[in-house]
Amino acid sequence: MGAVELPPLREVIARHGLDARRSLGQHFLLDPNLTARIARQAGELGGRHVVEVGPGPGGLTRALLASPAGSVTAVEVDRRAVAAITELRAAAPDRLRIVEADALALDLSTLVPAPRQIVANLPYNIASPLLIGWLRQAAAWERFTLMFQEEVADRICAAPDTPAYGRLSVLAQWLCVTEFRLRIPPAAFVPPPKVWSAVVVLTPRPWQPEPALFAAMERLTAAAFGQRRKMLRGSLKPLGGEALLARADIAGERRAETLSVAEFDRLARLLSSAAAA
Structure with a gap:
């Protein structure tokens, strides 16, 4: 960044009336040592x-x-924040672009050429839907370095047969190598949230599924984890139940949280093939 001296972030917040809004899931990080540490996680x-x-x-x-x-x-929906970020153009006029838009409504891969990464302290209220949308096009990205509520980070990285393991775990780990990197206390934020946060790095795998296979995995995990207490023969009944499980050599008495990502992959491929037949 250039030699332009930037004002303290608290001054920027005050000048633009940028009080964090719960409706936007906002919690701001102001410590430059911490933000630099997060940026370094991207490699x-x-x-x-x-x-x-x-x-x-x-x-x-x-x-x-x-x-x-x-x-x-920088993609930002809050006009107050857009005005605040615009001040940074003086320090990096050729490297900073600002897009005022709702990230949920954008295909972010069209905004920048490859190689591309996403690095973000995500708004808590839309973090999971954003991630699932990006996973659909994981092949377009080199890496995701993302901050979530710690509970969501735990779900992304959870191992099978643990309480946090679920649909988000399977989708994320199927498509990416997931790494839990940093825990960040509430006091690091303005205003402090009620929970800890965590940084997760997701690196897309060399292979990525065709859209039909991804759609099959979404249907499969939605059915399997939609009724966690049910045996798979029951929860997967609308998708072929016993016959599908038999072809995958998976016992119908098992429950979704006991299946490995590889077993879900096997089921999704069978489901996709059956739909294409």
């Missing part, structure tokens, strides 16, 4: 084009601009 950023969702007053944006990233595109 080598030299020449990469980074998309940040929900930059708020720009704490993490500053850290990303201080990295060797080729460009930073």
Whole structure:
């Protein structure tokens, strides 16, 4: 970032009336040491084009601009935050782009060329839907470095047969290598949330499913985990139940949380093949 001296983030927040709004899931990170640490979790950023969702007053944006990233595109729906982030253009006029839009309504991969990454302190209220949408096009991205409520981070990285293991675990781990990196206390944020947060790094696997296979996995996991207490022969009945499980050599008495990601993959491929037949 250039030699322009930037004002303290608290001053930026005050000047733009940028009080965090619960309706937008906003909790701001102001500690530059912490935001720099989060940016480092993304690995080598030299020449990469980074998309940040929900930059708020720009704490993490500053850290990303201080990295060797080729460009930073900030996607923000809150006009107050857009005005605050715009001030950073003076320090990085050629590397910072600001998009005022709802990230849920955008195909972020169209905003920047490859190699591309997403690095973000996600708004809590839309974090899971955002991630599932990005997983549908994981092949377009080199890496996701994302902050969630710790409960969501635990679900993303959970192992089979643990309380946190569920649909999000299967989808994320099927498509990406998931790494739980940092726990961050409530006191690090303004205003402090009621829960801890955590940074997860997701690196897409070399292979990615065709849309039909992804759709089959979504249907499968929705049915399997929609009624967790049921045996699979019951929860998967609308999808072929016993016959599907027999073809996959999986006992119908088992429950969804006991299946490995590889077993879900086997079921999804059989389901997809049956739908195509």
